[in-house]
Amino acid sequence: MTLSSADLASQSRFKSLLVSISAPIVGGLLGLLIGAVLILLAGANVGEVYSAMLKGAFGGQRQITETILKAMPLLLVGLGLTVAFRARVWNIGGEGQYYMGALFGSIIALSFPGLPRVLLLTTMLMAAALGGMLWALLAAVMKIKWNVNIIISTLMLNYIAVFFVRYMARGPLQDPNGYLPESAQFIKAARMPTFFGTRIHLGVFLALLLVPIVYALLWHTPLGFRLRAVGSRASVALYAGISVNRAILFVMAFSGGLIGLAGIIEVSTLHTRLKGDISGGYGFTGILVALLGRMNPIGVAVAAFLFAALIIGAESMHVVSGLPDALADAIAAIMVLSVLAVDGLVRRWRKS
Amino acid sequence: MIWDLVLQWSFLIALVAAAVRLAVPVLLATLGEIITERSGVLNLGLEGVMVMGAVTGFMVAYYLENGPLAGVSTSWSAWLGLGAGVIAGMALGLIMAVLSISLAVDQVIAGVTLVVFGHGMANYLYRQQFSSLTARVAGLEPVDIPLLSDIPIIGDLFFSYDPTVYLTGLLVFVSWFFLFRTTWGLKIRSVGENPAAAETSGVGVSRVRYSALLIGTGLAGLGGAVLTVVQLNLFREGITAGRGWIAVALVIFARWRPGLALVGALLFGLADALQYRIQALSQIERGAGVIPYEFLLMLPYVLTLLALIYRRGRGDAPAALGRPYTQDTH
Numbered sequence: 298m299t300l301s302s303a304d305l306a307s308q309s310r311f312k313s314l315l316v317s318i319s320a321p322i323v324g325g326l327l328g329l330l331i332g333a334v335l336i337l338l339a340g341a342n343v344g345e346v347y348s349a350m351l352k353g354a355f356g357g358q359r360q361i362t363e364t365i366l367k368a369m370p371l372l373l374v375g376l377g378l379t380v381a382f383r384a385r386v387w388n389i390g391g392e393g394q395y396y397m398g399a400l401f402g403s404i405i406a407l408s409f410p411g412l413p414r415v416l417l418l419t420t421m422l423m424a425a426a427l428g429g430m431l432w433a434l435l436a437a438v439m440k441i442k443w444n445v446n447i448i449i450s451t452l453m454l455n456y457i458a459v460f461f462v463r464y465m466a467r468g469p470l471q472d473p474n475g476y477l478p479e480s481a482q483f484i485k486a487a488r489m490p491t492f493f494g495t496r497i498h499l500g501v502f503l504a505l506l507l508v509p510i511v512y513a514l515l516w517h518t519p520l521g522f523r524l525r526a527v528g529s530r531a532s533v534a535l536y537a538g539i540s541v542n543r544a545i546l547f548v549m550a551f552s553g554g555l556i557g558l559a560g561i562i563e564v565s566t567l568h569t570r571l572k573g574d575i576s577g578g579y580g581f582t583g584i585l586v587a588l589l590g591r592m593n594p595i596g597v598a599v600a601a602f603l604f605a606a607l608i609i610g611a612e613s614m615h616v617v618s619g620l621p622d623a624l625a626d627a628i629a630a631i632m633v634l635s636v637l638a639v640d641g642l643v644r645r646w647r648k649s
Numbered sequence: 650m651i652w653d654l655v656l657q658w659s660f661l662i663a664l665v666a667a668a669v670r671l672a673v674p675v676l677l678a679t680l681g682e683i684i685t686e687r688s689g690v691l692n693l694g695l696e697g698v699m700v701m702g703a704v705t706g707f708m709v710a711y712y713l714e715n716g717p718l719a720g721v722s723t724s725w726s727a728w729l730g731l732g733a734g735v736i737a738g739m740a741l742g743l744i745m746a747v748l749s750i751s752l753a754v755d756q757v758i759a760g761v762t763l764v765v766f767g768h769g770m771a772n773y774l775y776r777q778q779f780s781s782l783t784a785r786v787a788g789l790e791p792v793d794i795p796l797l798s799d800i801p802i803i804g805d806l807f808f809s810y811d812p813t814v815y816l817t818g819l820l821v822f823v824s825w826f827f828l829f830r831t832t833w834g835l836k837i838r839s840v841g842e843n844p845a846a847a848e849t850s851g852v853g854v855s856r857v858r859y860s861a862l863l864i865g866t867g868l869a870g871l872g873g874a875v876l877t878v879v880q881l882n883l884f885r886e887g888i889t890a891g892r893g894w895i896a897v898a899l900v901i902f903a904r905w906r907p908g909l910a911l912v913g914a915l916l917f918g919l920a921d922a923l924q925y926r927i928q929a930l931s932q933i934e935r936g937a938g939v940i941p942y943e944f945l946l947m948l949p950y951v952l953t954l955l956a957l958i959y960r961r962g963r964g965d966a967p968a969a970l971g972r973p974y975t976q977d978t979h
Contacts, residue, residue, distance in 0.1 A: 335773070339777055387757055387761070439954070439957075439958065443958045443961050444961050445954070445957045445958055445961075446898075446901065446957065448693065448757070448761075449894060449897060449898045449901075449953070450954060450957065452891065452894045453891070453894070453895075453898075453950040453951075453953050453954050454950075454954075455891075456890075456891055456946075456947065456950045457947045457950050460943040460944070460946045460947050461943065461947070463943050464941050464944065467941075467943075468941060581764075581765050581768075582765070584761055584765065585762065585765055588758060588762065620777060621772070621773050621776035621777050623769055623772035623773040623776055624773050625769075626765065626772065626773070627766065627769035627770045627772075627773045628769075630765040630766035630769050630770075631766065633762045633765075634744065634759075634762055634763070634766060637748055637752075637754045637758065637759055637762065638747070638748060638754070640754065641748060641751075641752025641753060641754045642752060644752075644753065645753070648975075
């Protein structure tokens with residue numbers, strides 16, 4: 298008896314693994330299919346558009362580098378949100394936490410140019426993590442103290458953060474020798490070192506390093522178990538003596554910190570100065586990354602790379618075909634919607 | 650000084666009139682979301698629904714004005730644009746309904762994804778159709794109600810708006826009447842409170858929830874279209890500026906009641922109008938001590954947070970809100 302039930306359990310685990318891997322594949326293909334319909338409706342050639350996207354994302358060393366660089370912020374945001382979403386804490390304030398991370402890190406970069414490089418970069422990263430963390434914790438505290446819905450508070454805080462950073466870039470932090478609403482350029486020491494003679498920088502490795510760390514946190518620590526318990530059912534967590542409030546504080550701080558890191562890394566490597574427009578919607582695309590990656594760090598890494606390829610591919614597709622690169626966002630969202638639908642269908646089909 | 654100007658009558662009247670107009674899009678979405686949430690479905694996709702209503706309404710109005718209806722009547726093209734906004738909203742509502750009602754997908758996840766989808770599609774559609782940013786539509790003229798609009802102050806405050814303002818005012822009453830005085834409304838509320846019991850007494854839970862979601866997203870789509878077709882006469886990326894999310898917040902603030910939604914939306918409108926007006930004045934009265942405009946822009950969002958802190962959470966939320974219903978869950 299025990300043997301067969303164990304067999305059954307392992308069989309069903311294998312089955313659910315199969316489903317959880319195949320749903321994103323089916324969803325991804327459906328997304329491309331619906332994308333093809335959109336391209337047809339615009340009167341363009343589907344084959345040309347898609348091959349332009351493919352070439353744009355993977356056509357050569359430069360293209361692959363761009364795709365990897367684009368995947369970095371998406372991976373960090375996606376990993377952060379994975380931890381929050383696993384506990385069913387819906388942090389959709391990635392955009393604001395990204396901006397606050399960029400702001401805190403930039404203040405260090407602009408204020409202490411005299412520090413030795415290693416110390417400067419470390420302080421920048423720590424300050425950025427702190428900025429994102431504090432901004433996320435604001436929503437957590439409002440939830441715990443006044444029962445304010447985290448989805449709405451994080452979303453409102455997005456707008457407030459973006460406007461605040463714009464003010465800082467135009468006002469107190471503006472380049473004294475410049476006219477544009479942006480800070481002075483970071484000194485060389487405040488930019489991440491690059492490797493292999495390409496633009497691949499330290500931040501990419503940092504993001505990759507966090508994949509196993511987040512995985513271990515979620516599945517191999519008591520804390521991770523507690524977080525997942527809170528996510529699976531709050532009443533079970535209460536019964537097991539787990540503090541839901543502490544879980545909320547932890548996941549908000551953790552996700553905010555990771556997202557804040559993405560902010561300063563992107564600013565220090567790509568923009569090299571603080572300005573009002575530094576994100577390109579990473580806070581939201583990161584949600585899609587976490588969902589398509591099934592809130593599993595390895596899946597999230599794959600999803601981040603896929604969406605990065607989609608975005609970079611769409612940029613060069615735009616040049617070739619004239620179709621707007623916003624097509625990438627639409628296709629990415631359609632992919633996730635399709636995955637949700639496939640999941641729902643499988644659940645329904647299993648029950649009957 | 651700015652504050653001397655602020656405290657003049659003409660300024661206050663203009664401010665309130667602007668607040669009423671700015672309240673319209675968010676109020677339409679809030680009313681819609683109240684109906685949806687009363688049925689037990691939490692539609693967080695509202696922002697995406699609004700932006701799709703905004704882009705579709707704008708495009709339809711634009712092409713009618715410069716195509717088949719050129720030179721005929723700009724108000725016809727505007728009304729048809731608004732209708733298109735409703736349909737676009739319902740189309741997104743249908744996606745949400747299939748996912749969250751038929752397939753029992755987590756409503757939070759489905760809703761948030763719908764927002765990203767709405768923004769992506771809207772930006773794609775607009776950029777694909779319009780290469781320049783100068784496309785504009787004529788919109789709707791304000792209607793001065795005869796005699797009443799001539800009364801000083803009262804006329805400006807109540808009787809000189811475009812038709813969508815009066816329509817929205819009417820819809821506040823209609824949605825209250827619909828929810829609390831019709832059988833359909835009763836069914837919606839009963840599946841939101843206790844779907845299993847409603848099902849037992851012969852109410853089709855799925856069908857009722859579909860209807861509530863489609864009505865709600867239709868209204869939100871209309872709100873988006875009012876914004877582009879009637880108020881701003883143009884489309885820009887991110888034009889809804891979080892109004893869909895603010896509507897979700899206002900539903901909580903309004904305790905799922907249409908009358909209180911009117912109060913909440915007017916407060917939002919006032920904050921929005923205030924920041925516009927002070928910005929405009931700051932440009933006239935440039936000088937020291939003027940508030941940076943970024944802080945003024947934050948005002949509606951800060952106010953929304955304060956409103957939620959004031960309300961302290963869910964209050965009178967429908968008991969089954971956010972929970973998918975399948976026949977075998979009980």
